[in-house]
Each structure stands twice: as structure tokens, then as C-alpha cells.
Amino acid sequence: MNVQSFIGGTPLVELRTFDVPAGVRIFAKAEFMNPGGSIKDRIVRHILDDAERRGLLRPGATIVENTSGNTGAAIAMLAATRGYRVVLTMPDKVSEEKRDTLRALGAEVIVCPTSAPPDSAEHYVTCARRIHAETPGSFMLNQYDNPLNAEAHFRSTGPEIWEALGRSVTAFVASGSTGGTISGTSRFLKSRNPSVTSVLLDPVGSIYHRYFHEGVVDPAQIAPYFVEGAGEDHLAKCMDFSVVDDVLQFTDADAFATCRHLAEREGLLCGGTSGANVWGAVRVARSLREPATVVTVLPDSGSKYISKVYNRDWLVRNGFAAGRDLSLETTA
Missing domain, CATH: 3.40.50.1100 (Rossmann fold)
Structure with missing residues (x-):
């Protein structure tokens, strides 16, 4: 196990x-x-399993996601066992403990201003989407809009x-x-x-x-x-x-x-x-x-x-x- x-x-x-x-x-x-310390372990496992089955996530790929910390921790934890690189964006109000946990698990963390409006290039969701678009072969869970989130x-x-x-x-x-x-x-x-x-x-x-x-x-x-x-x-x-x-x-x-x-x-x-x-x-x-x-x-x-x-x-x-x-x- x-x-x-x-x-x-x-x-x-x-x-x-x-x-x-x-x-x-x-x-x-x-x-x-949960082993990753939050409820988000459930959705990340479900989405990654689905992506691997469908060939959307290939060995050695980069996972990109915007997160307030817990989804990121679940991604970093599971990516460590599956051999993926992880890049996470988050608002600057997220606690230092969460940021340090993600880095300890091997993720790259990009901190964005909480005050950035949703349509701003500095908004943490927009930033994640840009990195995903610029990184060939990367996978984004898209937790906010992905129906697999609720399905989990x-x-x-x-x-x-x-x-x-x-x-x-x-x-x-x-x-x-x-x-x-x-x-x-x-x-x-x-x-x-x-x-x-x-x-x-x-x-x-x-x-x-x-x-x-x-x-x-x-x-x-x-x-x-x-x-x-x-x-x-x-x-x-x-x-x-x-x-x-x-x-x-x-x-x-x-x-x-x-x-x-x-x-x-x-x-x-x-x-x-x-x-x-x-x-x-x-x-x-x-x-x-x-x-x-x-x-x-x-x-x-x-x-x-x-x-x-x-x-x-x-x-x-x-x-x-x-x-x-x-x-x-x-x-x-």
C-alpha cells in the first residue's frame, strides 16, 4: 500500500x-x-486517477494548479509518489505553514496578491492558467470548474x-x-x-x-x-x-x-x-x-x-x- x-x-x-x-x-x-491533512486528498486522487486513465497525464509531466493550500498539498503528496513535477499558485493570504509544506513536498510555489481582481494577470487563477498554457504536456486539475471535484x-x-x-x-x-x-x-x-x-x-x-x-x-x-x-x-x-x-x-x-x-x-x-x-x-x-x-x-x-x-x-x-x-x- x-x-x-x-x-x-x-x-x-x-x-x-x-x-x-x-x-x-x-x-x-x-x-x-487524511494523509495529506485535508479533505482535498479526495478530489485530487479522483482527478489524477481519471487523467491517467484517459492519457491526459503522462509520466514525468508537470501538474499546475491554483490553490489556497490544501489542494496543493494533496497534489504535491500524490505527485511525489507518481513522479510528476508540480507548480502551484496561491494568494498571499495563505499561511506560511501551508507554503512551507508545499515546498517541503517538492512543489514550486508562486505567490500572487490576494487583492488582484479576477481578470488581472496577477490573479492566482489567471497565473496558473498562463503557466499551464506555456508548459508543454502539463496538466491542470482545474478544480473550480471540473465536475470530477464534486463527483469525488x-x-x-x-x-x-x-x-x-x-x-x-x-x-x-x-x-x-x-x-x-x-x-x-x-x-x-x-x-x-x-x-x-x-x-x-x-x-x-x-x-x-x-x-x-x-x-x-x-x-x-x-x-x-x-x-x-x-x-x-x-x-x-x-x-x-x-x-x-x-x-x-x-x-x-x-x-x-x-x-x-x-x-x-x-x-x-x-x-x-x-x-x-x-x-x-x-x-x-x-x-x-x-x-x-x-x-x-x-x-x-x-x-x-x-x-x-x-x-x-x-x-x-x-x-x-x-x-x-x-x-x-x-x-x-
């Missing part, structure tokens, strides 16, 4: 320290236990949740950037029980919330935020709103406060998207009556964000809670 044999099959952890109605349970799938979750994440919890699942809640997790998992769960509610979580500064509710993409609403791996400044084709029932907005403060709660009360050291997901799961759980089960995912580990989410100086410097114990903010 090699490292990819251990992708998937992650445990579901019941969260018991949040104030939700009696008889309403919250479960979180510990995706940080339809084939793995969704079935694993259903096998563990079955018809007790009331709602699935997750943030989205490419849309793969929310789209594929929700589609599978709804195929087994159409009454399952799917809730997408979107950070303030992203476009998905307004697009879902009003059908509008307003460039004026695009603004920087600190959470990595959630939200977007353009519509990803992988995002399937037909299986989404509602979209809730969260703030960086919501996500980071919940991260602290998870670490200090549940013993789970998780990244910002995990905090956002659990914040949303709690919001949904509080709207339900027993019996009900809300499921979410913990996409990656907090070890990738020690210099940010779990660094009090960084939190204070960026205006989060002015040094107060953030774990107290999560049930407000």
Missing part, C-alpha cells in the same frame, strides 16, 4: 459542547485525518456519511470555494433522502451569498477576508446551487471564535473553514426540533494556522476580539 490507500474513511466526531436544543445532534467529519465527494464523502448515520441526517452544512464538497456530498445525501437540507456557508466578502439569494454578482461586494479556502470572487462551475437549500454568511470572527472553542472545549485543533462550518452547523441546529442530526466537515488541521488563527498577537493585530478569549464568543 502507498499513501493514497489511506485517503477517506475518516471518522465522524459528535460535538457535545455547543448550546443546541435537546435531541439535536451535531457530527463533524474529521477530514484532517458524491462517490466518497456522501456515502461515508450515509453509511454512518443513514436517514437520521437532517442537514448537511459546509462552506464552499470550488463548491465540490457541498455539491457532491449534498447531491448524494439527497439522492438517498430528498428531505435532507443543504446549507452553504459563505464569508462576508465573497459572492455566493448574494448570488444565491438575488441572482446577482456584484464586484463591489468583493472584499478581502482572512479565512482561507472558503468563498470566491467568481462563480465556480463546480458549485451546483440546485442542490443547495440556503446560504448563510459568516465573518472571520465567527470562524475564528469557533476554532478556539473547538480546540479548547472539544480538543479539535482545526483550520478556519472548520470553524466556519461548525459555526454554521450550530446555527442550523438551533433552528431544528428533536430528533435531528446536523453533519458538517472539518476540512483541515489547525496546525497549518498556528501563526494566525491560534496566535493571539496576530488576532489582536487584525482586530479580532481585542485579545479577549475568543472561545467565549461562539455561542453569542
Whole structure:
């Protein structure tokens, strides 16, 4: 067996320290236990396997991709076992821990300004596409627009949740950037029980919330935020709103406060998207009556964000809670 044999099959952890109605349970799938440290291991294995079968990815080729870090780590990990060169582009808000991990795995990392607009040559997606076009024989996963992204979750994440919890699942809640997790998992769960509610979580500064509710993409609403791996400044084709029932907005403060709660009360050291997901799961759980089960995912580990989410100086410097114990903010 090699490292990819251990992708998937992650445990579901019941969260018991949040104030939700009696008889309403919250479960979180510990995706940080994948060998590459995140939920993105699932989609990268699925897409690379497909590309190799179809002859789109040949021995010794270069893989190019834009990433907020986790997809890049999965690519670098699997490329190391398959003999591919890797070039990754990412926005400069990505933590140093993530950048260093990618380099340690042998990837070339190109950092682009987070503030670059989507149509700019400096935008990390545009940069990746240019490198791909200029590199003969290269392969790009195109995770934002590739339907195999969502298919990976339809084939793995969704079935694993259903096998563990079955018809007790009331709602699935997750943030989205490419849309793969929310789209594929929700589609599978709804195929087994159409009454399952799917809730997408979107950070303030992203476009998905307004697009879902009003059908509008307003460039004026695009603004920087600190959470990595959630939200977007353009519509990803992988995002399937037909299986989404509602979209809730969260703030960086919501996500980071919940991260602290998870670490200090549940013993789970998780990244910002995990905090956002659990914040949303709690919001949904509080709207339900027993019996009900809300499921979410913990996409990656907090070890990738020690210099940010779990660094009090960084939190204070960026205006989060002015040094107060953030774990107290999560049930407000």
C-alpha cells in the first residue's frame, strides 16, 4: 500500500459542547485525518486517477494548479509518489505553514496578491492558467470548474456519511470555494433522502451569498477576508446551487471564535473553514426540533494556522476580539 490507500474513511466526531436544543445532534467529519491533512486528498486522487486513465497525464509531466493550500498539498503528496513535477499558485493570504509544506513536498510555489481582481494577470487563477498554457504536456486539475471535484465527494464523502448515520441526517452544512464538497456530498445525501437540507456557508466578502439569494454578482461586494479556502470572487462551475437549500454568511470572527472553542472545549485543533462550518452547523441546529442530526466537515488541521488563527498577537493585530478569549464568543 502507498499513501493514497489511506485517503477517506475518516471518522465522524459528535460535538457535545455547543448550546443546541435537546435531541439535536451535531457530527463533524474529521477530514484532517487524511494523509495529506485535508479533505482535498479526495478530489485530487479522483482527478489524477481519471487523467491517467484517459492519457491526459503522462509520466514525468508537470501538474499546475491554483490553490489556497490544501489542494496543493494533496497534489504535491500524490505527485511525489507518481513522479510528476508540480507548480502551484496561491494568494498571499495563505499561511506560511501551508507554503512551507508545499515546498517541503517538492512543489514550486508562486505567490500572487490576494487583492488582484479576477481578470488581472496577477490573479492566482489567471497565473496558473498562463503557466499551464506555456508548459508543454502539463496538466491542470482545474478544480473550480471540473465536475470530477464534486463527483469525488458524491462517490466518497456522501456515502461515508450515509453509511454512518443513514436517514437520521437532517442537514448537511459546509462552506464552499470550488463548491465540490457541498455539491457532491449534498447531491448524494439527497439522492438517498430528498428531505435532507443543504446549507452553504459563505464569508462576508465573497459572492455566493448574494448570488444565491438575488441572482446577482456584484464586484463591489468583493472584499478581502482572512479565512482561507472558503468563498470566491467568481462563480465556480463546480458549485451546483440546485442542490443547495440556503446560504448563510459568516465573518472571520465567527470562524475564528469557533476554532478556539473547538480546540479548547472539544480538543479539535482545526483550520478556519472548520470553524466556519461548525459555526454554521450550530446555527442550523438551533433552528431544528428533536430528533435531528446536523453533519458538517472539518476540512483541515489547525496546525497549518498556528501563526494566525491560534496566535493571539496576530488576532489582536487584525482586530479580532481585542485579545479577549475568543472561545467565549461562539455561542453569542
